[in-house]
Amino acid sequence: MSTKDKATAEALIPLFEIERLLNKDQHDRRIALLGRIHGKHGLLIIERAAFATESPEALRALHAAITRVRNLGNNDIYHWYMASTSSPSSNNNSGEEGEDEISADLKINLIWPCTEEHIRKYSTQTLRMVTETPQIYREYVRPYMERKRAEGRLNWVYNILEGRSEQENVIARDYGTDNNNGEGGFHLLPDLNWDRKTMGALHLLALVHRRDIWSLRDLRKKDVPYLESLRERVLDATVKAYPELETDQLKLYVHYQPTYYHFHIHVVNVMLEAGMTQSVGKAFGLENLIAQLRVMEGGPETGLADVSLSYVVGDESELWREIFGPLKAKS
Template identity: 25%
Template structure:
């Protein structure tokens, strides 16, 4: 259990990063644009991952952008064939820095071992590392991936259940059908950082807003027995069709974005093991690598032809070289190779 001092420092009560002792730089941001630090807050015994990033600059209104930037000569050298200026952006026009603090130590209902596993996962996910691709056969899934899923603490998706119960992130809510078998909830994703303020901007002003070029929404199914693409069968088609069709309709009605401008896809392996669907503007390149993204319409087609498609097929996945799942894959493969000799 956490100490009294530690319980007073829940992430939502941290007023600043004051007192943070940086233990290690996980990612310097040169490639990803996100600086990730591993550190400890004063009075807390559990480490936290702190992510620093600059949100995209909204450029939908060029005139507003030109008014918000002031220029000064950076290198007025004699004889230069061009002018070299430095621009400063008005902080009222766009936020300068986004900070995320991932602190598993606040999950007091979980065991110390469970909190350590969550922290280890976040460290691995945010540490600069080479990506790897792995062809997951059914045997690899059953012998390496399933044990990995079973070892994930139940509290790891507790935040999902709170969203589905309308206890959290209600300001992001776009649609909710609580029907158990086919229902789903649609929210704007926090990765859509240029979205108009959910609390102060009238919803009517969202339609046609310049930020729709960055559109990123998240659909969460209400069923709790579907963890990933591998679990999908014919019985889930009503839910999948609703997530594809109704999700697009809600986005079209809310933001004015036509279906041909919206990409709907599923990640495998997923970032968290409760079935969910991503909706982005086709112009958004986040998370759409061929080794990760499976278009929802293609998923539906595959299951319509064969209910057991995702139970039988091999799937290529992408992850980091330090991920726990990759370690399990390599260990299983090494044992399999040793057993065959």
């Protein structure tokens, strides 16, 4: 391409007259605009460039460019922010609303101080599909869960449920029905990965009040009425908080393995792109779990601890290094 042709092509962008937004992804990283140039319709598709990560210098330059940091909340070792990559000369760390909120183009999570397990979790690693049989669950995984709970990893959850932190972030408090002494209740909060404004990317967490359910493995046939009621109340609380949404625009699922062993439900907009957190081998739809429990043979104590589950783990995770890796080596 000649220098003249290149200059002509580059001159088209400022000539684009925007008419309306046609589409955007849920993270506002890619948008499609309808407009005109010289009276003729055109489409302008804009996508944010990838972060420069090719060298330590590039990473330091990226960090140095972060300005207008505004804290959204924090709990225990977890902190989350909105920020901007505008030039340092326009820096304003006052935390005020208005211009800072409009110009924010970064969602930042800080885990500090972090553990070795956090470092492993967020490092590049090979993923493995494993099958956890009832026997493996009883003999290896359940004791592993017990150890993790004993290490204090649920402190931040109890801080919320007991009113010691993040109360300003609680979207809804449900204390259950009269016949279960409040044990059917939950707190509804924004997931730390949601920017709290983009409805297409809505992601909430319902932290249940019951402490006897560590994961989906603890769900039994007798819990079906509880789960059905919980589902309806979580959906109702969400659309009440966000009336622009309807219940059939929401998806409810739980993770296995979860990040922490206190039962919680993810509530997301169905338009949210299905990344790893919603993929097969990680996310289990709540409605499907209820249906599976309902048709399982056996008495009320029969449950999901009695079936084999296949899911994905990273080979840097403790589950792989301590349980599934050694089991594979023995086979």
